[in-house]
Amino acid sequence: xxxxxxxxxxxxxxxxxxxxxxDVAFESGNGCYLTDTEGxxxxxxxxxxxxxxxxxxxxxxxxxxxxxAKKVSIVSNYFYNETRxxxxxxxxxxxxxxxxxxxxxxxxxxxxxxKLARKYFKVKGENRFKxxxxxxxxxxxxxxxxxxxxxxxxxKPFAPLPDGIGIYIPYNDEEAxxxxxxxxxxxxxxxxxxxxxxxIIPASESxxxxxxxxxxxxxxxxxxxxxxxxxxxxxxxxxxxxYGINPDIITCAKGIGGGVPxxxxxxxxxxxxxxxxxxxxxxxxxxxxxxxxxxxVCSKIREDGFMQDVANKGEHLMExxxxxxxxxxxxxxxxxxxxGAETISGEFAKEVYNRMFKKGFILNVCGGKVLRxxxxxxxxxxxxxxxxxxxxxxxxxxx
Ligand SMILES: Cc1ncc(COP(=O)(O)O)c(C=O)c1O
Numbered sequence: 001x002x003x004x005x006x007x008x009x010x011x012x013x014x015x016x017x018x019x020x021x022x023d024v025a026f027e028s029g030n031g032c033y034l035t036d037t038e039g040x041x042x043x044x045x046x047x048x049x050x051x052x053x054x055x056x057x058x059x060x061x062x063x064x065x066x067x068x069a070k071k072v073s074i075v076s077n078y079f080y081n082e083t084r085x086x087x088x089x090x091x092x093x094x095x096x097x098x099x100x101x102x103x104x105x106x107x108x109x110x111x112x113x114x115k116l117a118r119k120y121f122k123v124k125g126e127n128r129f130k131x132x133x134x135x136x137x138x139x140x141x142x143x144x145x146x147x148x149x150x151x152x153x154x155x156k157p158f159a160p161l162p163d164g165i166g167i168y169i170p171y172n173d174e175e176a177x178x179x180x181x182x183x184x185x186x187x188x189x190x191x192x193x194x195x196x197x198x199x200i201i202p203a204s205e206s207x208x209x210x211x212x213x214x215x216x217x218x219x220x221x222x223x224x225x226x227x228x229x230x231x232x233x234x235x236x237x238x239x240x241x242x243y244g245i246n247p248d249i250i251t252c253a254k255g256i257g258g259g260v261p262x263x264x265x266x267x268x269x270x271x272x273x274x275x276x277x278x279x280x281x282x283x284x285x286x287x288x289x290x291x292x293x294x295x296x297v298c299s300k301i302r303e304d305g306f307m308q309d310v311a312n313k314g315e316h317l318m319e320x321x322x323x324x325x326x327x328x329x330x331x332x333x334x335x336x337x338x339x340g341a342e343t344i345s346g347e348f349a350k351e352v353y354n355r356m357f358k359k360g361f362i363l364n365v366c367g368g369k370v371l372r373x374x375x376x377x378x379x380x381x382x383x384x385x386x387x388x389x390x391x392x393x394x395x396x397x398x399x
Contacts, residue, residue, distance in 0.1 A: 026042075061293060
């Protein structure tokens with residue numbers, strides 16, 4: 001048995017059957033490369049699904065983990081800790097959002113946002129409790145967030161689902177937005193600025209601006225799920241910063257920890273005030289180890305020039321994908337280093353994915369037939385070009 005076969009056999013025996021993994025196990029990574037148990041290396045355009053912002057083995061990430069692990073990892077939220085404040089400060093910097101609650105996953109950040117929105121209206125004495133989300137959205141796998149997720153395949157098997165969530169409107173549809181906000185039981189509109197799992201579908205600028213304006217006019221809240229788009233991925237720290245809007249709550253995870261499980265729900269002062277001690281909590285969230293790493297990673301991303309570089313590389317990638325000039329790639333879209341190339345079919349996308357994998361490039365298929373590119377933010381233009389050459393070759397191979 002090879003080392004990989006042993007790993008696979010143990011996994012099959014003991015790990016719950018919730019994924020259909022590819023036949024590979026990675027042992028180490030460096031920069032934007034991963035190495036498997038057989039010693040093969042891969043150039044990674046998935047980055048742990050938009051998580052490894054600084055790639056693998058980055059000194060900022062490694063030093064922050066090692067230094068903090070030597071000091072203290074977890075103390076509980078019964079005590080103050082220096083790093084949670086430092087990380088929260090980095091997250092809200094330059095925005096209208098003033099306070100953070102930390103969790104461990106994107107789903108937990110969204111769960112917190114839903115609870116906070118409901119509590120906000122309870123405190124105000126208004127009967128607003130409905131959480132409206134978009135068709136084709138993705139917000140997580142807890143019962144509340146999977147209900148918020150506008151894709152039946154994820155939530156239908158788990159019915160009965162919680163009340164007052166699961167109200168879906170078509171994304172980018174201004175009339176649907178106006179109509180739903182006529183219902184004065186709506187507490188919040190919750191949207192991804194770019195739908196990630198749904199197929200890298202950006203919200204239009206006018207739509208997001210209208211969401212901001214109408215929620216304010218109608219007295220509902222705007223929650224933006226920046227779990228996939230946050231932490232510099234779009235070329236600004238938060239995607240919403242491209243549009244001059246002021247969401248009441250945003251949620252984030254993935255890139256903010258650069259590889260450790262940390263997420264956050266950020267809110268304006270006014271909304272955050274609705275939570276008082278005892279309303280919400282977690283054992284692991286906000287603890288020194290993960291927030292020290294998150295602080296270091298976010299500080300690196302906020303360094304001068306870093307996000308401009310992400311924006312430039314994103315444009316280079318999109319240009320390169322458009323220049324493939326292949327009629328089986330029907331659309332290229334995204335912002336910064338969250339880019340999708342929609343293909344003619346799921347089967348075709350899968351074929352491209354498989355062939356690219358064999359050549360040592362890790363891509364991903366989302367939204368059924370969209371090739372997703374969410375590489376570490378430190379990817380270079382040369383590495384992007386290398387992938388584009390392989391992609392062109394791959395498309396030529398497929399008849
Ligand atoms: C936009 C968005 N929200 C929420 C989540 C859920 O995050 P997690 O898997 O960390 O719970 C994801 C995960 O892909 C996501 O893309």
